[in-house]
Amino acid sequence: MGKNHLQCRECKKEYEPTFKYICDECFGPLDVKYDFPSVNKDTFRDREKTYWRYFELLPIIDKKNIVSIEAGMTPLVKAEKLGKELGLNNLYIKNDSVNPTFSFKDRPAGVAISKAKEFGLESVGCASTGNLASATAAHAAKANMPCYIFAPSNIETAKIAQALSYGAEYISVDGTYDEANRIAAQIGDRKGVGVVNINMRSYYVEGSKTLAYEVAEQLDWNVPNHLIVPTGSGAMLNAICKGFEELQSVSLLDDLSSMHMHCAQPQGCAPIVDAFDKNVDKVTAVEQPNTVAKSLAIGDPGDGRYVLKRLKQYNGVAKQTNDKEILDAILLLAKTEGIFTEPAGGVSVSVLKKMVEEGKIDKDEPTVCYVTGNGLKATESIMTVLKKPQVMQADVAKISAVIG
Ligand SMILES: Cc1ncc(COP(=O)(O)O)c(C=O)c1O
Ligand SMILES: [Zn+2]
Known part of the structure; x- marks a missing residue:
């Protein structure tokens, strides 16, 4: 079947890798499976510092279809100060806030749009x-393709300005979000639009799995003991597990038995935690x-039940x-590590803190x-917990009097 094929996550039926995402037999989701090439640590060592360095393990056949805005290979920061604050000696932050559009979504969007181009x-x-x-x-702009966004009206202004600018x-x-998602699905089908997180979902998640590849490579091909993943639909958490498993399949990692996968959700939208x-x-x-x-406000998580399976498989908690x-966690991360995250990152840091306090993570575990x-x-939401600076006259004496 070539470099890869699709396989139903439920009944395991196999399909050619076409523009298709649901199994004809059982309506299960389709995943990309690879006829694994022989790769080793040296294969990737001197490649470009983007997630496209893992080309052999991504579902694009012809490199000329790659649509790249140079995302990925983001820093894995050894968080000494935050670790000390929390009582951990081996804490790392995978800082995906520094991607070109400032979130991890450049990974799934880039792979899905490259595949849409290939199709x-x-x-x-x-x-x-x-x-x-x-x-x-942003990827559509780079690929010169028209792009249709469906989003709930209550999201942050910066995110709207950014998408409109592209x-x-x-x-x-x-x-x-669930209503916006339903509309996107229907319009996508009717107009033949490649909706990256719906009818291109099988390829979309392939981008997110590079969050596992990079962490493993940055840890010199080792698996951490604990991973904390902020979760909305559950696609990313599931994809990260798939990524680690694939590295094991190509013998770049040996054993995943020490890995614990944890799911972090905000209290106002925590359907997976409730089920757990x-x-x-x-x-x-x-x-x-x-x-x-707001980025995690997905009431009906498409991959929710698969997240629950992953937590069981990898001895994790939600x-x-x-x-x-x-x-508070946003400010803690900013003040200790100089990393400024949106609330989704605050969710993972806050859940990490609780887990340490509850003794679920040993102080030396990576x-x-x-x-x-x-x-x-x-x-706008982060400002609600900060003191707005008072505007002062540009007068040295007056300002000196205030700052001492
Ligand atoms: C910043 C951020 N983190 C995490 C997530 C959760 O990803 P997923 O929906 O794949 O669980 C999202 C989006 O949904 C997000 O925008
Ligand atoms: Zn099936």
Whole structure:
């Protein structure tokens, strides 16, 4: 079948790698499976500092179809100061807030749009809680493709300004993310649009798995003991697990038995945490999410039940955190590591803190906390916990009197 094929996650039926994302037999989601090439540590060593360095493990056949805005290979920061504050000796922050559009979404959007180009699709789009909008619009601009964004109307202004600047057709939906998602699915089908997180989802998640590849490579091909992942739809968490498993399949990692995968959600939209706490397999949708972490406000997470399976498989937990804790965690990360994140990153840092306090992470265990979006995208909510500087006359004497 060539470099890769599609396989149903449920019934395992295999398909040619076409523009298709749901199994004909059981309606299960389709995943990309590779006829694994022989790769080793040297294969990637001197490659470009983007996630396209892992080309052999990505679903694009012809390199000329790659649409790249140079995303990925973001810093894995040894967080000495935050670690000390929390009581951890081996804490790392995967700082994906410094991607070209300032969130991890450049990974899935870039792979999905490259594949849309390979399929010969004429337009792309997405349903978004904010970050995917910009990632999709920027890659579409680079690829010279029309782009349709469907997003709830209540997201942060910076995210709207950013997506509009890249030239996307922006549909601001008076409703929740789930409603915007339904509209995007219907319009995508009707107009043949490659909707990156819906009808291109099988390829989209392939971008997110590079968050596992990079962490493993940055740790010199080792697996951390704990990973904390901020979760909305659950696509990223699932993809990170797939990434580590693939590295094991190509013998770049040996053993995943020491890896614990944890899911972090905001209290105002924590359907996966609710199911985890009740120990049930079914995720019940949150009708009206209400959280400062707007990028995680996905009431009906498409991959929710697969996240629950992953937590069981990798001995992890799901935990929630409230708005105040999220905003406090943003400031804690900024003040200790100089990393400014949006609330989604505050969710993972806050959940990390709780897990350490509850004794779930031993002080020497290598731990990676994913920080997936940039604080500049959510200044209106972050300002609510900061003291607005008073405007002062440009007078040395008066200012000296105040600062001492
Ligand atoms: C910054 C950020 N972090 C995390 C997520 C969660 O990703 P997923 O929906 O794949 O769970 C999102 C988007 O949904 C996001 O924008
Ligand atoms: Zn199936």
